[in-house]
Amino acid sequence: MANSYLVEPDVNFVKQLKTMGGETLKKCYQCATCSVVCPISPDDRPFPRKEMIAAQWGLKDKLVGNMDVWLCHHCNDCSTYCPRGAKPGDLLNAVRAYSIQKYAWPSWLARIVPDARFWWLLLGIPVAIFLFILGVTGHLHIPEGEIEFAHFFPTLLVDIIFVPLATFWIPLVFGIGIYRFMKDIHANAVAEGKTRRKELNVPDFLKTVICTLPTILSHNKFSQCSQNKGRYLSHILVFFSFLGLFVVTNIFFVALYILRAPGPYPIFDPIGITTPVKLLALVSGIGLLVGSLLMLSNRLKDRGENIGKGSYFDWSLILVVLGLAATGLLSWFTRLLHIPSLAYPIYFTHLVFVFCLFAYLPFSKLAHLVYRTLAMAYSRYSEREPCE
Ligand code: SF4
Ligand code: SF4
Known part of the structure; x- marks a missing residue:
């Protein structure tokens, strides 16, 4: 029957x-x-x-x-x-x-992040937090002398804000989201007859996550498309630039807090680009800028009869990534040119973009990085696709 x-x-x-x-x-x-x-x-x-x-x-x-x-x-x-x-x-x-x-959890934040009416609130939250912290610690002014961002916004204060975001907030929100997502994905696959596995075996599933990584790193699914080939290049540029910046941030963190490297230390050279870490940061920053500009131009070109113009959800991520890359590079450049009146405000704006990226990541379009990875792995787990 x-x-x-x-x-x-x-x-x-x-x-x-x-x-x-x-x-x-x-x-x-x-x-x-x-x-x-x-x-x-x-x-x-x-x-x-x-x-x-x-x-x-x-x-x-x-x-x-x-x-x-x-x-x-x-x-x-x-x-x-x-x-x-x-x-x-x-x-x-x-x-x-x-x-x-x-x-995503909490649901109220999940509702307002993709809502264009609240962009001012989402940007205002980090601005208010930073102004308050700088005010109470006596740093709310442009420092005299050589431009040194740590004299304006001390590294410890930056870490007090961003380390809990990266190590507690993002894993917590994604942890809840992943649990809900995997439960639904598996229940749907069983109901639709897409898998013969009635139970979700976590160790077996994790093996399929590992075998999915080469497909993700090579972006070879993207390269199979005949229309919109430009998206492949912009996507891969942004992806590897974020990976580069992630590596740089972790090297700095390990050197500062675990190795307690004494300064001056080559990787802390804030201006020179001869050190490998700084060079990686610069190349990643440029890659992020070029990738996000390409994304912007692809989106503008795509606004045709057959392809939609995209929603605020799509545009807001591109603009945040673009803002992040542009302010990061500009703060470095204005520092090189010794223009404190520009360098410090741009650096402040850069930190606002970093905050937006970290705090709202699980609610933004960037969350697809996690959910698509899991779905691609599940497709292999359910044996719809082979593990390469
Ligand atoms: S369903 Fe998705 S992947 Fe397939 S052609 Fe359409 S947009 Fe591309
Ligand atoms: S009309 Fe419907 S089924 Fe046919 S191509 Fe368009 S979306 Fe697909």
């Missing part, structure tokens, strides 16, 4: 998807061209046609927790060939944005 399925449409969900970039979803007439042209979709239960009908019917349980939504790399091959201009690539992007909000 065929399995029965109780259809429970959620009209509000459809409305939300429309406001998040899926406004054309009702145009779909189920021709399946999108599933045929998608270079990433597996032969078994291909996407995104089935996701389009689920979205039209407001079947939230078929979309949130659906690993296929995360396997999509938003290359828009499907949207380019869709004969109805239904923009399935944008619809999947909207479902991912909705899912990030649903899985």
Whole structure:
């Protein structure tokens, strides 16, 4: 006997998807061209046609927790060939944005981060915290003499703010999100017959995470797309630049607090670019700037008939990454030129962008880095794709 399925449409969900970039979803007439042209979709239960009908019917349980939504790399091959201009690539992007909000904790912050009405509040929080801390510690002024950022915003104060964000806040929020996400992904896969494994075995799953890493590092899924090839370059530049900056930050942290390296020490040379660590920081900063500018230009070029203009959720991340890279490089450059009246305010702004990136990361589009990795690993765990 065929399995029965109780259809429970959620009209509000459809409305939300429309406001998040899926406004054309009702145009779909189920021709399946999108599933045929998608270079990433597996032969078994291909996407995104089935996701389009689920979205039209407001079947939230078929979309949130659906690993296929995360396997999509938003290359828009499907949207380019869709004969109805239904923009399935944008619809999947909207479902991912909705899912990030649903899985994140606390829910009030998950609601306001992607809401354009609150950008001033999100930027105002770090500005107020920094001004307060600098005020009470007597650092709220431009220091005299050689430009030294630590004389303006002492390293210890920077670490008191950012270390808890990086070591406690981000792991906590992502930990809760990952737990909810994996529970849903597995339940959905079992219900949809995408896996024969009834239980989620964590050690086995972690092995598939490891075997997924080469695909992520090489970005080879992106390179399979025929439209939007530019996204591959911008994405890989931003990805490896963040990786470079992560390495640099950790080297500084280990040298400062674990090795307690005495100064002057080559890696602390703040201006010279002859030291490997500083050179890596500079190359990563330039990579981030170029990558985010490419993302911006791709988005502006994409605003055509078949590909949507993107939502505030997409644009806000690009602007934060661009702001982060530009202020990082400008603070270094204005320091080289000995312009304290510019260098210190730019450095302050740079720290505001760093705060925004760290504090709001699990609620922003950047969270896809974690959720897509897990979904790609789950696809291998469920044996829909082989482990390379
Ligand atoms: S989204 Fe477009 S290509 Fe895909 S099934 Fe609907 S009409 Fe066809
Ligand atoms: S946007 Fe690209 S990866 Fe996503 S469904 Fe369309 S063709 Fe496939």
